[in-house]
Amino acid sequence: MSLNTSNSNYFQQMTPKKLVEITIKKGQGQLTNSGSLAINTGKFTGRSPKDRFIVEEDITKGVLNWGEINISISSENYRKLKDDILKYLEGKEIYTRFANAGALKKYQLRLEVITEYAWSNLFAYNMFIRPEEKELENFRKDWTIIDAPGFMADPGVHGTRQSNFAILSFSEKTVLIGGTGYTGEIKKGIFSALNFILPTEHDVLPMHCSANVGKNKDTAIFFGLSGTGKTTLSADPNRKLVGDDEHGWTPEGQIFNFEGGCYAKVIDLDKKSEPDIYNAIHVGALLENVIIKNGEVDFKDISITQNTRVSYPINHIDNIQVPSVGENPENIFFLTADAFGVLPPVSKLTKNQAAYHFISGYTSKIAGTEAGINEPVPSFSACFGEPFMPLHPTIYAEMLSEKIERSDANVWLINTGWTGGAYGVGSRIKLEYTRAMVNAILDGKLDKTYSYEKYHIHSVFGVAQPRSCPGVPDKVLSPRATWDNDEAYYTAAFKLSNAFRINFAKFESYANEEIRRGGPQRFDF
Numbered sequence: 001m002s003l004n005t006s007n008s009n010y011f012q013q014m015t016p017k018k019l020v021e022i023t024i025k026k027g028q029g030q031l032t033n034s035g036s037l038a039i040n041t042g043k044f045t046g047r048s049p050k051d052r053f054i055v056e057e058d059i060t061k062g063v064l065n066w067g068e069i070n071i072s073i074s075s076e077n078y079r080k081l082k083d084d085i086l087k088y089l090e091g092k093e094i095y096t097r098f099a100n101a102g103a104l105k106k107y108q109l110r111l112e113v114i115t116e117y118a119w120s121n122l123f124a125y126n127m128f129i130r131p132e133e134k135e136l137e138n139f140r141k142d143w144t145i146i147d148a149p150g151f152m153a154d155p156g157v158h159g160t161r162q163s164n165f166a167i168l169s170f171s172e173k174t175v176l177i178g179g180t181g182y183t184g185e186i187k188k189g190i191f192s193a194l195n196f197i198l199p200t201e202h203d204v205l206p207m208h209c210s211a212n213v214g215k216n217k218d219t220a221i222f223f224g225l226s227g228t229g230k231t232t233l234s235a236d237p238n239r240k241l242v243g244d245d246e247h248g249w250t251p252e253g254q255i256f257n258f259e260g261g262c263y264a265k266v267i268d269l270d271k272k273s274e275p276d277i278y279n280a281i282h283v284g285a286l287l288e289n290v291i292i293k294n295g296e297v298d299f300k301d302i303s304i305t306q307n308t309r310v311s312y313p314i315n316h317i318d319n320i321q322v323p324s325v326g327e328n329p330e331n332i333f334f335l336t337a338d339a340f341g342v343l344p345p346v347s348k349l350t351k352n353q354a355a356y357h358f359i360s361g362y363t364s365k366i367a368g369t370e371a372g373i374n375e376p377v378p379s380f381s382a383c384f385g386e387p388f389m390p391l392h393p394t395i396y397a398e399m400l401s402e403k404i405e406r407s408d409a410n411v412w413l414i415n416t417g418w419t420g421g422a423y424g425v426g427s428r429i430k431l432e433y434t435r436a437m438v439n440a441i442l443d444g445k446l447d448k449t450y451s452y453e454k455y456h457i458h459s460v461f462g463v464a465q466p467r468s469c470p471g472v473p474d475k476v477l478s479p480r481a482t483w484d485n486d487e488a489y490y491t492a493a494f495k496l497s498n499a500f501r502i503n504f505a506k507f508e509s510y511a512n513e514e515i516r517r518g519g520p521q522r523f524d525f
């Protein structure tokens, strides 16, 4: 069964202005003083990983890393869900648009995004790459996204866990989303598809990272799980933004954005510390789950969710790379939001430590980005983006190691999480310090070669921690020095190093001896 596009309620390629008008006319959103549209995504204000399924079929059967990350659903249940969604949409006003994913034509997916709500289609306009007029004349789509938040699955009939779901079918090249209005499912559905297609068909490494380019054409990439700082740290007025979340690294050494916009957290957003994101919020931007008072957004009010968001086309940022493609990655940052407050705020990794940390992906799930996470939860998310990686993490890790070898890029571990104690005792490290560390590295002010005078090898984690960094008090660089009790610090540090060892056990058979040596050096007193 397919969607009958003949009916009068099928609105194609609608302009953002029209989508905003319809949303307001239907009482589904409101305009803020900046001219942005503010909507609520309903019951779901974050991703629901337990309800993300991939159809088990010939293409995926023996290939995918099946388990609690990549949950399988049968073709029959997929078929029933798809038929029932299309029946549900029959006769409704629906919005569709053609869009592209991938700034390099050679690796691009052409999409049709079909949405029940006008504002979901505005999200697709903001976040995917907008095709040129001439492309739209005979647009031949590869993938289809059907997003119907109002359609509720019946687990007894459709084989889902509950009424919401996000399902990928690689044979039908379709993403089905229902029962949830959270727009992140739309972009992450295609991201997951690319994370399977690009390595298997093109030897391109897909990455959950942001990227920007410096004045001497040096590209920096920032890996990190949701909420760790990819969008915030890549928005740097002195560097051209390539993208804030999803990129590919090609065999030819290019870094290209999958998307055409940015999806930023706006919790506690303030103009002084994040001017680029703040100034991007104007006509055309789509605010999610914020509280508006007298037309102004109260960024501190998180009474609906801590995952308040804004999406905007990338050209809402002044200093951007056009097209969204960079070259020669020189510095790679792994952003970890350490809720235990024991990892150094900045440290330099050897190549083996880089492979070990990439496979481990230690971070914390930040409150809000996943349903049910209301405070930072330390977790190991391989590749710093495990929920979106259909293949085994070591496949991506091997590709990254090979590219680091070839490009000789430096790899840095940046803790954008807690300092002076664990979450609840310490405080999140100041953004100005994190920016100072990143800038010092990008400006070549932090020596790249280890020497005793410049670096201290952390006694538990074995990473090289700089003794000083412009713009950052020396004390902040040593996590132990920020705690007021050495014994408490080392107890927490050994606990975390033990957690690394226990987590890494699942990769023992995959990782060679050198990579294993990249892990923490000590595990207990």
Ligand SMILES: Nc1ncnc2c1ncn2[C@@H]1O[C@H](COP(=O)(O)OP(=O)(O)O)[C@@H](O)[C@H]1O
Binding pocket: 224, 225, 226, 227, 228, 229, 230, 231, 232, 233, 244, 245, 263, 264, 265, 266, 267, 416, 417, 428, 429, 430, 431, 432, 434
């Ligand atoms: N030291 C820090 N470094 C980076 N981000 C920080 C820091 N302290 C607080 N934050 C906040 O953390 C959030 C990071 O969100 P974002 O950059 O959108 O993450 P991501 O793009 O990785 O999903 C922002 O709200 C930012 O203001």
Ligand SMILES: C=C(OP(=O)(O)O)C(=O)O
Binding pocket: 046, 047, 184, 185, 188, 224, 225, 226, 227, 230, 245, 263, 369
């Ligand atoms: C959108 C999300 O995160 P990110 O900001 O990393 O894209 C998400 O995890 O739902």
Ligand SMILES: [Mn+2]
Binding pocket: 226, 227, 230, 231, 244, 245, 263, 264, 265
């Ligand atoms: Mn982001």
